[in-house]
Amino acid sequence: MSIPREFKYVGTRPIRHDGVDKVTGRASYGADAAWPGMLHGAVLRSPHAHARIVSIDTSAAERTPGVRAVVTGSDFPETTAALALGEAAIDLRDISESMIARTKVLYHGHAVAAVAATTFDIAKEAAEKIKVVYEPLEPVTDIDRAIAPDAPILHPTLKTKGAPEGATGPTNVASRLELKRGDVDAGFAEADVIVEREFRTAMVHQGYIEPHACIARCGEDGRAVVWCTTQGPFVVRDASAAIVGLDPAHVKVIPSEIGGGFGGKIVVYLEPLAIVLSRKAQRPVKMVMSRDEVFRATGPTSGSKIRVKLGARRDGRLVAARASLWYEAGAYRGSPVGAGAMCAIAAYKIPNFFIEAYDVVVNKPKVAAYRAPGSPMAAFAVESAVDDIARELKVDPIDLRLKNANREGDQAPYGPKYGPIGLEPLLETARRHPHWTAPLGPNQGRGFAVGFWFNAGMNSSATVTLNADGSAAVVTGNPDIGGTRVAQALMVAEELAIPVERVRPSVGDTDGSGFTDVTGGSRVCYATGMAVIRAAEDARDQLKARAAKMWNVAPDAVTWQDGRAIPPPGTEKAEPLTVAEIAAKMTHTGGPIVGRASLYAPMAGPAFGAHICDLEVDPETGQSRVVRYTAFQDVGKAVHPSFVEGQMQGGVAQGVGWALNEEYIYNSDGVMENAGFLDYRMPVASDLPMIETVMIEVANPLHPYGVRGVGEVPIVPPLAAVANAMRDATGVRFTELPLSPPRVLAAIESAAPVPVDA
Amino acid sequence: MATVHLPSGLTAFTGGVDTIDIDAARVPDLIAELRHRFPQLGDHLDGMAVAIDGEIYQDPGYQPLRADSDVHLVPRIAGG
Numbered sequence: 001m002s003i004p005r006e007f008k009y010v011g012t013r014p015i016r017h018d019g020v021d022k023v024t025g026r027a028s029y030g031a032d033a034a035w036p037g038m039l040h041g042a043v044l045r046s047p048h049a050h051a052r053i054v055s056i057d058t059s060a061a062e063r064t065p066g067v068r069a070v071v072t073g074s075d076f077p078e079t080t081a082a083l084a085l086g087e088a089a090i091d092l093r094d095i096s097e098s099m100i101a102r103t104k105v106l107y108h109g110h111a112v113a114a115v116a117a118t119t120f121d122i123a124k125e126a127a128e129k130i131k132v133v134y135e136p137l138e139p140v141t142d143i144d145r146a147i148a149p150d151a152p153i154l155h156p157t158l159k160t161k162g163a164p165e166g167a168t169g170p171t172n173v174a175s176r177l178e179l180k181r182g183d184v185d186a187g188f189a190e191a192d193v194i195v196e197r198e199f200r201t202a203m204v205h206q207g208y209i210e211p212h213a214c215i216a217r218c219g220e221d222g223r224a225v226v227w228c229t230t231q232g233p234f235v236v237r238d239a240s241a242a243i244v245g246l247d248p249a250h251v252k253v254i255p256s257e258i259g260g261g262f263g264g265k266i267v268v269y270l271e272p273l274a275i276v277l278s279r280k281a282q283r284p285v286k287m288v289m290s291r292d293e294v295f296r297a298t299g300p301t302s303g304s305k306i307r308v309k310l311g312a313r314r315d316g317r318l319v320a321a322r323a324s325l326w327y328e329a330g331a332y333r334g335s336p337v338g339a340g341a342m343c344a345i346a347a348y349k350i351p352n353f354f355i356e357a358y359d360v361v362v363n364k365p366k367v368a369a370y371r372a373p374g375s376p377m378a379a380f381a382v383e384s385a386v387d388d389i390a391r392e393l394k395v396d397p398i399d400l401r402l403k404n405a406n407r408e409g410d411q412a413p414y415g416p417k418y419g420p421i422g423l424e425p426l427l428e429t430a431r432r433h434p435h436w437t438a439p440l441g442p443n444q445g446r447g448f449a450v451g452f453w454f455n456a457g458m459n460s461s462a463t464v465t466l467n468a469d470g471s472a473a474v475v476t477g478n479p480d481i482g483g484t485r486v487a488q489a490l491m492v493a494e495e496l497a498i499p500v501e502r503v504r505p506s507v508g509d510t511d512g513s514g515f516t517d518v519t520g521g522s523r524v525c526y527a528t529g530m531a532v533i534r535a536a537e538d539a540r541d542q543l544k545a546r547a548a549k550m551w552n553v554a555p556d557a558v559t560w561q562d563g564r565a566i567p568p569p570g571t572e573k574a575e576p577l578t579v580a581e582i583a584a585k586m587t588h589t590g591g592p593i594v595g596r597a598s599l600y601a602p603m604a605g606p607a608f609g610a611h612i613c614d615l616e617v618d619p620e621t622g623q624s625r626v627v628r629y630t631a632f633q634d635v636g637k638a639v640h641p642s643f644v645e646g647q648m649q650g651g652v653a654q655g656v657g658w659a660l661n662e663e664y665i666y667n668s669d670g671v672m673e674n675a676g677f678l679d680y681r682m683p684v685a686s687d688l689p690m691i692e693t694v695m696i697e698v699a700n701p702l703h704p705y706g707v708r709g710v711g712e713v714p715i716v717p718p719l720a721a722v723a724n725a726m727r728d729a730t731g732v733r734f735t736e737l738p739l740s741p742p743r744v745l746a747a748i749e750s751a752a753p754v755p756v757d758a
Numbered sequence: 759m760a761t762v763h764l765p766s767g768l769t770a771f772t773g774g775v776d777t778i779d780i781d782a783a784r785v786p787d788l789i790a791e792l793r794h795r796f797p798q799l800g801d802h803l804d805g806m807a808v809a810i811d812g813e814i815y816q817d818p819g820y821q822p823l824r825a826d827s828d829v830h831l832v833p834r835i836a837g838g
Binding site for chain 2: 161162164176177178179180181206262263264266336338339342368369370371372373414415416417418419453454455456457458520521522523600602603605702709712
């Protein structure tokens, strides 16, 4: 259990150590590096969403002056390796085939060949000379078509894992998951109010500003060095090694600074291509995606279809829930539908429920993680239905949620009992907040929604090195996306009582840091933070032992207090020693002091968020804008509150974009028609008001400071909070996102509000 | 004995059994005993996370179990 303690550094807001480099443009991102003798790579991509590859002729490209290497799928070995990450072990065969097609292309933009040349223009021109003969097949670009009995099949060997009748195939349904409790039919029979609706959300992209980029150098000895923008350098190392057929010991990955990831920079897309091009050319190869390629050929998150039925008694008690979820996996299995199913009603104590979830392959890019993968769509559906229940019962939406909120000791819908969770205090805080009762203007509406996410644990390592002047360095293998360097420095400062400015935090490469899982899953401040704290404790123990040597006393007799080693009572000529005083003598007391720790952490324990959104709708155009937004979140313990607030604001901004404008728009040929930021409309700063944040700290007992994950929860409630505000403003219950102006205008003009029980 | 709860999707392979008491000192022993009693579970247990007394381990490894541990098998979750 965590012990409440007074912090000196944790909870303060120092300037991040990497801040000046980032705001002055000195920081090096994926595309910033250049290596001597470097070539440039370009990728030839499929013009079809679904087709057989009949033949590939690369001869014209190879003859092009300046071209040094050409690769196709045949240059990559078959692999059946799996990498443990997430909902199931990642099938590296799928990752490899998604990276470069072998016998079939399965989405528009699927890579079929790559070229390295002395300039990017030559590489691009040569790639276009590659002759590929395709046999086009009917594309499957939505869930309904994919699950139809006569649907074209993407993978002839695919069977439904988890199907109750046993795995059958071929099919486009990759898996089925089921959660059940109580008697759902009896529950609905008991209900006085029932809401049942079908919701849909579009495929959306994380929209990180920095595109995927890397440089790979593979020498005569077959050893590779890769510089890239990634959330997981060790994933890049292990996945790339398996895909290209190298020993992971012969691959070193150096992570650049990262310009956003949100889950989308865990999978490899370019790195294995660059390694094999470099191996052929014997020169470093740099590859940088265009925005068009990022949209078409990296992993967005699933479009979804969710049918929800909720039942409540007149006293407001939810008594039954039924939900069916279908999520698009893209071209290869692995949507986050399982997480969606487990999150859907995680906020509520519902005695009877039945939830089923289907992972569906379609001819779109293979989805990747995106902040709380799977949860936002499920929350959109369930929180919209809860809002309708509140309207039907004419009760305050927060009161209804409080009446049904899960608390410590309640059983989560996915099985175990909750430990300390902050949902109830969040709801009470939101209800008391001035925003909840502030007057609304004309054409404005207010929506409320809650969200849930698990937060990961997994592997982390850290080293803390003392310098002779009493300063320290901390190294971990987690690229810094959300201010984790400064958070780790704060933890070292706290444990060693060194000013945070005298702690230098660094991101190591795969040779220079102990194995660490990805920067993702809201896990870095929690799991890697624990490793940092333990490494600092290890360094502190060594400091005590060195002080003991200086005093010629037993190490066990030395205590530590207020950042100083304290000698045992009665020690002659012994005064308490600071870190700097002990470190200054370390050469004479045994050499360098390096604290280290590695651990495997259980999942951090769940966190909840609750959001209030005010939306103003122009009834003449259907355009809407968020005019006020307040996000409440149980953060466990905010190590650096500014970065926690930043995570909350960033999650809201992305969620609002998902709700109002963002969507992959496909034509009937399965071609995305809006693969650029002009047509794929993400919110920018001028689209949003200042997003207010309210942090609540319910300590997580699994972390010594009480830290929970904070990065993913805030993207969960906005979809429903915005939709509920739209319902309030227009009287129309929208069941499909995004709430783009044409859709909103059409619904307003139809002047036929959807009845609550439709 | 640890009490093991199976997600409802797996009960198709256990003859409808969703809760079972198993005498096991560590997670691998528990999984082996489940496979022994319900051979049809087969590879459906692969890739499951395990919640032990409320703490979820994506990879439970050799986690020890108490005599009265409450164990839930939970689908693995990916984060972003």
